[in-house]
Amino acid sequence: MTTETRLERGRRMLDRIDGQAGQAVIDALQDIAPDFADYLFEYPFGDIMSRPGLGLREREIATVAALCALGTAENQLRVHIQAALNCGVSRDEIVEILMQMSVYAGFPAALNGLMVAKQVFSQGEHGGER
Amino acid sequence: MTTETRLERGRRMLDRIDGQAGQAVIDALQDIAPDFADYLFEYPFGDIMSRPGLGLREREIATVAALCALGTAENQLRVHIQAALNCGVSRDEIVEILMQMSVYAGFPAALNGLMVAKQVFSQGEHGGER
Amino acid sequence: MTTETRLERGRRMLDRIDGQAGQAVIDALQDIAPDFADYLFEYPFGDIMSRPGLGLREREIATVAALCALGTAENQLRVHIQAALNCGVSRDEIVEILMQMSVYAGFPAALNGLMVAKQVFSQGEHGGER
Amino acid sequence: MTTETRLERGRRMLDRIDGQAGQAVIDALQDIAPDFADYLFEYPFGDIMSRPGLGLREREIATVAALCALGTAENQLRVHIQAALNCGVSRDEIVEILMQMSVYAGFPAALNGLMVAKQVFSQGEHGGER
Amino acid sequence: MTTETRLERGRRMLDRIDGQAGQAVIDALQDIAPDFADYLFEYPFGDIMSRPGLGLREREIATVAALCALGTAENQLRVHIQAALNCGVSRDEIVEILMQMSVYAGFPAALNGLMVAKQVFSQGEHGGER
Amino acid sequence: MTTETRLERGRRMLDRIDGQAGQAVIDALQDIAPDFADYLFEYPFGDIMSRPGLGLREREIATVAALCALGTAENQLRVHIQAALNCGVSRDEIVEILMQMSVYAGFPAALNGLMVAKQVFSQGEHGGER
Numbered sequence: 001m002t003t004e005t006r007l008e009r010g011r012r013m014l015d016r017i018d019g020q021a022g023q024a025v026i027d028a029l030q031d032i033a034p035d036f037a038d039y040l041f042e043y044p045f046g047d048i049m050s051r052p053g054l055g056l057r058e059r060e061i062a063t064v065a066a067l068c069a070l071g072t073a074e075n076q077l078r079v080h081i082q083a084a085l086n087c088g089v090s091r092d093e094i095v096e097i098l099m100q101m102s103v104y105a106g107f108p109a110a111l112n113g114l115m116v117a118k119q120v121f122s123q124g125e126h127g128g129e130r
Numbered sequence: 131m132t133t134e135t136r137l138e139r140g141r142r143m144l145d146r147i148d149g150q151a152g153q154a155v156i157d158a159l160q161d162i163a164p165d166f167a168d169y170l171f172e173y174p175f176g177d178i179m180s181r182p183g184l185g186l187r188e189r190e191i192a193t194v195a196a197l198c199a200l201g202t203a204e205n206q207l208r209v210h211i212q213a214a215l216n217c218g219v220s221r222d223e224i225v226e227i228l229m230q231m232s233v234y235a236g237f238p239a240a241l242n243g244l245m246v247a248k249q250v251f252s253q254g255e256h257g258g259e260r
Numbered sequence: 261m262t263t264e265t266r267l268e269r270g271r272r273m274l275d276r277i278d279g280q281a282g283q284a285v286i287d288a289l290q291d292i293a294p295d296f297a298d299y300l301f302e303y304p305f306g307d308i309m310s311r312p313g314l315g316l317r318e319r320e321i322a323t324v325a326a327l328c329a330l331g332t333a334e335n336q337l338r339v340h341i342q343a344a345l346n347c348g349v350s351r352d353e354i355v356e357i358l359m360q361m362s363v364y365a366g367f368p369a370a371l372n373g374l375m376v377a378k379q380v381f382s383q384g385e386h387g388g389e390r
Numbered sequence: 391m392t393t394e395t396r397l398e399r400g401r402r403m404l405d406r407i408d409g410q411a412g413q414a415v416i417d418a419l420q421d422i423a424p425d426f427a428d429y430l431f432e433y434p435f436g437d438i439m440s441r442p443g444l445g446l447r448e449r450e451i452a453t454v455a456a457l458c459a460l461g462t463a464e465n466q467l468r469v470h471i472q473a474a475l476n477c478g479v480s481r482d483e484i485v486e487i488l489m490q491m492s493v494y495a496g497f498p499a500a501l502n503g504l505m506v507a508k509q510v511f512s513q514g515e516h517g518g519e520r
Numbered sequence: 521m522t523t524e525t526r527l528e529r530g531r532r533m534l535d536r537i538d539g540q541a542g543q544a545v546i547d548a549l550q551d552i553a554p555d556f557a558d559y560l561f562e563y564p565f566g567d568i569m570s571r572p573g574l575g576l577r578e579r580e581i582a583t584v585a586a587l588c589a590l591g592t593a594e595n596q597l598r599v600h601i602q603a604a605l606n607c608g609v610s611r612d613e614i615v616e617i618l619m620q621m622s623v624y625a626g627f628p629a630a631l632n633g634l635m636v637a638k639q640v641f642s643q644g645e646h647g648g649e650r
Numbered sequence: 651m652t653t654e655t656r657l658e659r660g661r662r663m664l665d666r667i668d669g670q671a672g673q674a675v676i677d678a679l680q681d682i683a684p685d686f687a688d689y690l691f692e693y694p695f696g697d698i699m700s701r702p703g704l705g706l707r708e709r710e711i712a713t714v715a716a717l718c719a720l721g722t723a724e725n726q727l728r729v730h731i732q733a734a735l736n737c738g739v740s741r742d743e744i745v746e747i748l749m750q751m752s753v754y755a756g757f758p759a760a761l762n763g764l765m766v767a768k769q770v771f772s773q774g775e776h777g778g779e780r
Contacts, residue, residue, distance in 0.1 A: 311489075313483060314490075322455035325451075326455045326494045329459055330460065360439075360444075360453070365456060
């Protein structure tokens with residue numbers, strides 16, 4: 001890891017965690033804020049998600065919970081429900097996390113999160129999921 | 131589990147997960163909304179946290195992440211950082227979860243979460259932690 | 261009320277308050293989180309909305325205000341504006357509640373709430389709803 | 391009402407609804423933003439709370455619900471729980487509204503609201519309430 | 521400014537700042553809450569945005585930042601990104617403000633804001649921008 | 651700027667912008683999350699606040715507006731009101747920004763922001779302000 005730059009490490013992590021959905025976000029940034037695409041590789045993925053102190057599975061559990069509770073980031077929740085699947089969180093576990101958010105952020109937040117998961121799971125069944 | 135009521139199961143779960151801090155919340159409700167103390171045992175603990183599809187360790191990771199991201203529930207975050215410790219999440223892992231929230235809810239949310247963790251960890255070192 | 265279960269009482273309340281819109285939410289949950297449909301009947305409707313201490317009209321005023329202020333639950337605000345109409349809150353009163361939210365949650369929250377009410381009122385005029 | 395200015399009407403409404411607590415807020419603004427004290431009389435109280443289409447009792451139910459759900463305005467929730475009492479909402483009804491917020495904004499929001507109500511009710515019992 | 525009413529001043533300011541997009545909001549309110557259209561002219565534009573103590577350029581920087589951070593007002597963010605352009609904030613500066621929100625409200629808030637800006641800038645290039 | 655690391659540049663920016671208050675935050679992190687202190691230097695200050703496309707005065711206007719609107723970061727709002735003063739935003743301008751937030755995030759958010767500014771301005775008058 002010594003000779004790899006933050007940008008390179010972030011690219012590798014983003015590809016592993018988010019796959020195509022993450023790349024689509026990066027692409028969408030190119031003509032408006034290309035530097036922000038670099039920051040997105042570097043800080044969230046190159047710095048934080050690459051740290052050894054917590055497994056990727058646990059990190060995605062935390063992210064799905066937080067985005068569902070906030071209720072202001074539907075697109076990012078969609079990407080991270082797929083990312084959670086990519087990191088070994090099962091569909092049933094994702095449903096449990098989202099249901100649990102009814103306790104901490106209210107039933108509407110949980111319901112909206114479950115509807116996003118329903119979309120993601122449905123796309124996986126009809127191809128398109130890696 | 132068949133003959134145990136939701137209230138009984140919730141009381142058992144609250145005691146296991148939150149310990150003294152959870153009981154203090156229940157006590158504080160007695161003279162203003164005693165029925166809400168029952169609901170708090172029943173739905174969050176008797177129904178949700180008792181479900182078999184996700185481990186308590188993972189459930190507390192999700193709760194700590196969500197409460198830190200929301201930023202409106204300092205007291206509950208304090209209780210659940212202790213609950214996460216009780217359920218096998220290490221101090222280092224809690225710090226990782228809170229740091230990660232800088233990505234999804236901003237640096238102030240992460241900073242405020244870390245300051246709450248600092249208080250909880252400090253109380254543990256000077257006794258009072260079960 | 262003694263022999264009715266929480267689930268049965270919740271189903272009766274949801275049908276009375278939300279009508280078709282509530283049922284559509286329940287249906288959408290069946291293939292992803294059927295247990296959550298039960299919790300939705302039981303806790304919000306069977307426990308909370310069934311309590312005698314506050315009228316349904318007042319409860320829906322509170323819900324419409326809260327969902328408009330939060331700004332993260334457009335679908336649920338839509339359902340509860342209709343529910344408020346079902347519980348005796350007039351269109352003019354709903355508009356007053358939403359306008360008032362400009363004071364407590366800002367003009368954008370109020371504006372977005374009024375646009376949702378405009379949709380709900382318009383659907384009522386063109387049939388399909390009681 | 392024809393010859394009364396918005397400022398005069400707002401002052402009269404604030405005095406009727408919030409009493410001493412409202413005046414304390416106005417006083418605290420004098421040396422930092424005296425114009426904002428005028429706006430606070432004029433728009434929320436002179437314009438919105440003075441409108442005839444919804445009763446003051448209903449308006450305070452809506453405000454208590456919204457402030458409890460938002461979770462970012464503890465001082466204002468304190469003022470408006472007292473204001474709700476002043477406008478004919480009973481203690482039991484206030485507790486019902488706050489408990490109901492567990493459904494729409496989560497159990498921490500409801501709990502924090504109930505703790506604020508406990509303070510307000512306690513102050514009333516030991517004098518200080520008008 | 522002495523003989524101009526708040527409503528007239530607000531109309532003049534809204535036209536100058538928001539242009540067509542602001543007028544579309546006012547039009548949409550006519551059949552549901554025409555009084556709210558007046559309040560929208562009067563308080564935000566006739567009172568606040570007309571105050572001499574801060575330039576319109578600075579006011580729009582503050583508004584774009586706040587709406588991006590809140591994440592609950594996509595339509596209003598769209599209107600105010602255009603308003604910022606109308607008040608002398610450059611495209612590059614708007615991108616900087618939105619990127620900066622990653623620090624204070626998280627990367628999803630910044631990303632969603634940048635996607636709104638991309639839409640607004642794109643519409644400007646293909647005509648329709650004043 | 652070529653040979654300066656992100657950490658060094660961030661330290662220099664934090665010192666210039668936030669002064670003692672920023673350093674106090676860094677110090678508080680040392681025994682719980684020292685790596686997060688480095689991230690705080692590097693990303694918000696070394697990367698974002700150091701970018702040439704927007705002046706520091708404008709950046710602090712955006713930050714004060716966002717933190718006031720969010721209402722979940724009182725400590726950070728306190729630090730950035732001082733930072734805004736350090737970067738050439740006048741007391742009157744800060745008051746205007748906070749008052750303006752009543753439009754976009756509600757009167758409670760603006761009021762709470764003004765009370766924080768009152769504290770910061772008062773400390774400045776009695777020494778302690780650099």
